[in-house]
Amino acid sequence: MRRVRMICCLAAATAWLAGTDSLAAQAQQAPVVVVSFSGYDEVLADVAHVGKLAGNEALGTMLEAALARGLQGGGLAGLDKKRPWGAVVQTDGAGFSWYVFVPVSDLGALLNALTPRLGKPTEASPGVWKLEPKPGQAIFVRQKGTGWAVGAPSAEVLQAVADDPLPALADLPKTYDLAVRVNIRNIPAAVREQFLFPFRMILSQRALRREGETEQQFRLRDRMTRQSLQRLVTLANELDWVQVGLNIDRQASRGWLEYQLVGAEGTATAEELHLEKEPKTDFAGFVIPGATLSLSASSAYSQTQIRRAEDQLDGLRQRALAELKRQGLPVPVLRQGTQIINELADIMKATIAQGRVDMGLSLMTGQNGIALVAGTRVAEAEKVDKLFRGLARQAVKDGLASEDAIQLDSHQHGGVSFHTIRLSLPADVPPQVRRLTGDPLNVVLGAGQQAAYLAVGPKAVELLNQAMDRSRAEAGKPTLPMTVVVAVGPLAQLVTTVGQAPANQMVQTLADMLSRSEGKDHLTITTRSIPHGSSVHIEFEEDLLKVLGALPTLAAGMVPPGP
Template structure:
């Protein structure tokens, strides 16, 4: 048995107790600012063991379990524990919550760091750490505070302090933004403004247009922070190991104050629908979709940014020595104006809708993407202007307009030679095939071998107004690493890819966003095979070192 681990564990427990470092009043009159929850010691150890074994470190899991038994003597390992940071509107009041079966045993384990407890009135015990710490046991729960007053009136339902986080997450953290005293929120905003003002003083003096654009973007940052602190209700962060599902979940939940502009924006995530579901190809190495509505003030802010970017682009064109004459420069500026006009008109629809995939077939890579636009005809006209301008370059490979048609979309195709020394040849061959499909209010792009065939299949697979997550991305790591291993020289990638291929399909990383009441939940899912692959990679790295 490694007793140094036990010593470190006890020091850690003492340190956790010692973070309660500000004065306070009775918790019954206070509001929570932040809550930290641990589901239970046994639950956490069980999940740590699962993750360690999945990663190939089963012996480590056994060692941790044995040491935890020594470190948690006297604690009820089946119940949740946590920490709440409360406020009376003026000061911060931390309150710890530990389930105990034998408080005396817990205190004996802390004697080396904090000494013997000194009894006070009302059942309160005092420990002399770097600052005094006070404990009180009540119905199998040990409350930890920084003043005796914080323990005078304890909640009837101690576990209620954790707000149910322990029922959802192994480790959960929740911040009640509106309960943070206004004075502290004002301090935060002032600090942000100071940082922004420092950046404003260092804007480029030789480019007035760039300085104006950056100044407006920095001012927008301040406004966004002010809105965030005034309209955010709760921020919740949680980690959960789901052994039945075979993976780990990292959740961030953001909710706004009901009735605010932020709440109305988040409500726009409800009932997300897409016209491009077919572009999220089943079995692809990577899929993604983004769908939703855009708030009016966000549209106006984006238009302001686009106007600045367009002005900068025009200035760069005027100074571009590679453009042979004034006529070419004016044609390029007209082209930029056309593309920006399509973007602005698309923004004005208040709609975003798109999906795409990366498809791997052996060592071939094909990319497909489809998206909503306000006017496919205007985009196509700008594309033709671009081609006319590009024809002045003797190396321009040309483009075949109207190479094919499908379901109301016109396909324009081109082949771009890939130099022999380029790594891209391993993925696409000696020529990069590109196809652009244009319809009335949509555009799609395909890159790679058989891209037109894939685009047709994607278009046929689309269902009008299909329900979808506002955002969803899936990465199949076994396919990605297998491709990387086939074109590279890293032997370690091959072994990691084999681990992923033998994990029963649990080889994905999934990132998604879903609406909740007055807010949204953002989730990262790491499946069991990925955990195993991470352990494999760590083992290889350790072996090399």
């Protein structure tokens, strides 16, 4: 997320600087920000499709009416509604400029339609029209090539734009309804440094030692602060481009949002962003079709990523130990808690050092309650098992659980010994939650064969055994670096069951709207490798498009029936 926020800030800073037309228009220009819009008819058809799904067939008409009102009734006469639009912020290395282009069938008619918003056009020179939306603010427009209206802040910039500006958008309008691409490498170094300056100031202030902080904690935090700054500097200097796009596929009745990060070829950032093209997993059986939530992750890490993760883990360890000390616990309890935190952190650090993550997880919900099953690769699995056993014995010793509630070595499967824990729920747990989880709550834990396993639910043992068997049968199965699938309706229903009104009112509305969904309410997030970078694809199915189409109705305070 930090990476995405940084790029967005860079894009915003660039767009702001674009307001200063300080470049020499005839110099070699490099695009910094490219905005693509697939076309008026295409987007309006998508909006109408979403509205139709939601039972709001007038949504497209409402959008057109709102646009007409915004133009004070002028409409968009003269616009070619079938072709894409675009906007470009560019630089010659010394300054910034911009231009926009839209397809036209009649430039004069379009300029007249836009007069209420952009002012009355005056002819600045033959074929060049000048608009003044505000005093002192000018836009120069002329028609170029085969029906392109091009606008720019000066006649010189306008003259330099190609007669056919569409190639500036590359394939963006064919792939997305709306897309933005920021070419980080084309931003002048001085501008990137101006962007970094406030971060340098903030991080330098954080480097001061805090009250009550030990020397070890201070050194660790100072190192992480310096690494954070260096990370920002590296990204600003080594990212090639970032791209965000949104599209509605009417034929498949689905929508998707995608963002891509690409490092400059030959840089450490490009190597780090480039994920395995087709990683393999040994936990495929833990991703269960039809689950309310499933997660699969399998990827190798670079040495830089390993070092960063180890530093972050050290920070978490120090914060956890510091919080434990602040609890004012008896010395024996404090000593035991410290040992548990250190042992757990050591296991996680050894796993990170192996340079690979591989895991699978599924959460099931329904009338029979909830069930969870998970498996993950770990280093030193025998230490994980030893930790489980120690915690169980201590819980019995401290009176937190009875001997009958904890069964060590309750069963074996696949060469792994498992332990069963039955946890009685506190008296203040609501009845609806008890029905979901069962009381007592049944938990199965185990570690061995370089893996750790967890299952929760009335049939936890059966669920876990089946997942392990499927995983063994599909060992080494090709997968993606990450896949998350969420059945939004059932998950929203789960949240409303365990949540408290009115805080979950919006979730309840969502659950009600999706209550009649026929399995078309999935949100799927996948990551893929692309040359020198990675792509994150977020796809939403038809019933989620229905929710999107119902937003205007919801905003008016009315809740439509479920899908």
